[in-house]
Amino acid sequence: MEKARRVLLKLSGEALAGENRTGFDLTVVQDVAGxxxxxxxxxxxxxIVIGGGNFWRGRTGxxxxxxxxxxxxxxxxxxxAVYVSEVFRTEGMRTEVLTPFVCGDMTELFSxxxxxxxxxxxxxxxxxxxxxxxxxxxxxxxxxxxxxxxxDVILLAKAIDGVYDSDPRVNPQAKxxxxxxxxxxxxxxxxxxxxxxxxxxxxxxxxxAVFGLNEENSIANAIKGRINGTIVTV
Numbered sequence: 051m052e053k054a055r056r057v058l059l060k061l062s063g064e065a066l067a068g069e070n071r072t073g074f075d076l077t078v079v080q081d082v083a084g085x086x087x088x089x090x091x092x093x094x095x096x097x098i099v100i101g102g103g104n105f106w107r108g109r110t111g112x113x114x115x116x117x118x119x120x121x122x123x124x125x126x127x128x129x130x131a132v133y134v135s136e137v138f139r140t141e142g143m144r145t146e147v148l149t150p151f152v153c154g155d156m157t158e159l160f161s162x163x164x165x166x167x168x169x170x171x172x173x174x175x176x177x178x179x180x181x182x183x184x185x186x187x188x189x190x191x192x193x194x195x196x197x198x199x200x201x202d203v204i205l206l207a208k209a210i211d212g213v214y215d216s217d218p219r220v221n222p223q224a225k226x227x228x229x230x231x232x233x234x235x236x237x238x239x240x241x242x243x244x245x246x247x248x249x250x251x252x253x254x255x256x257x258x259a260v261f262g263l264n265e266e267n268s269i270a271n272a273i274k275g276r277i278n279g280t281i282v283t284v
Contacts, residue, residue, distance in 0.1 A: 053275045054202035056095040056169070058177075059086070060192045061207050063104035063130055065263045072104050079134055082207075082263075083141040085270040086174060090143060094273055095169040097199060098176050099192040100134060102126025120184035127188060128153060131178035144173040150182030162198055189243035193250040204251070204258045205272050206242070211262030212279035213242055229281045232258075242282055251284060258282040 061082065068075025086096055105126035106119075128149060135145040146168045148160040157178060158164065165175050180191040196204045210218065211226075213235070218224040232252045235242050242248065242260060251258060261268050261279030271278065 056201045057203055057205050057273055058097045058192055058196040058201045059205045061100045063101040065209055067104040074133060079137045083138045087141055087143055088270050089273040096174050099188055100127055100130040101188045117184040124179045127180060128178045131176040132156060135176050138174055146173050147176040147178055149179035151179055165199055187244050189247035193247040196256055197254045206258055206260045207263035207269060208260060213240055213260050227280045229283055232282055232284050235282060255284045257284050
């Protein structure tokens with residue numbers, strides 16, 4: 051894969067929690083910041099979407115209305131983006147957090163023109179709050195923003211180091227793909243991202259790369275086009 055000029059990086063909230071399993075592991079976040087800083091210095095425009103699983107998952111809210119549960123999840127992603135963006139600033143980067151709904155003066159309301167201007171200014175842009183609507187995951191949020199912002203690729207930094215034909219945590223014989231088409235991902239339900247996000251990527255020709263967050267310099271290498279994981283072709 052060639053080095054990208056503009057990427058959308060998806061980080062899971064759970065991954066940022068590290069062994070704490072909830073909240074944040076500062077060491078993990080600082081490591082991510084260092085790798086992104088290297089990319090920004092080389093002229094790459096970086097957008098980031100963070101899941102909210104270190105605070106809230108839909109399954110956590112089964113006892114309440116689904117819409118309210120999803121709204122809590124959206125707010126969890128805002129908390130994550132505000133925190134991680136501040137850590138990035140302590141590492142010497144400039145950042146902006148954009149949301150599809152008003153959050154007082156904590157974030158700015160999303161627009162494509164605004165995000166493009168911030169990238170031109172050399173800032174890292176965090177896209178928080180998902181799509182702003184219930185029933186859509188942060189997978190769909192990152193696919194939507196990547197397509198909308200004309201990114202070259204979506205980078206998925208996960209706890210698992212690629213796409214497998216079955217769950218490697220359950221099946222030790224699971225086969226890892228070096229490359230796989232988005233059509234095969236959908237047909238075999240390989241769960242790279244959810245179905246809505248997969249179809250968005252297929253229809254809009256948005257490639258993805260899946261790799262392990264915990265591997266040394268995995269983000270920096272992925273941004274440079276060196277994927278030690280799986281490339282999802284379109």
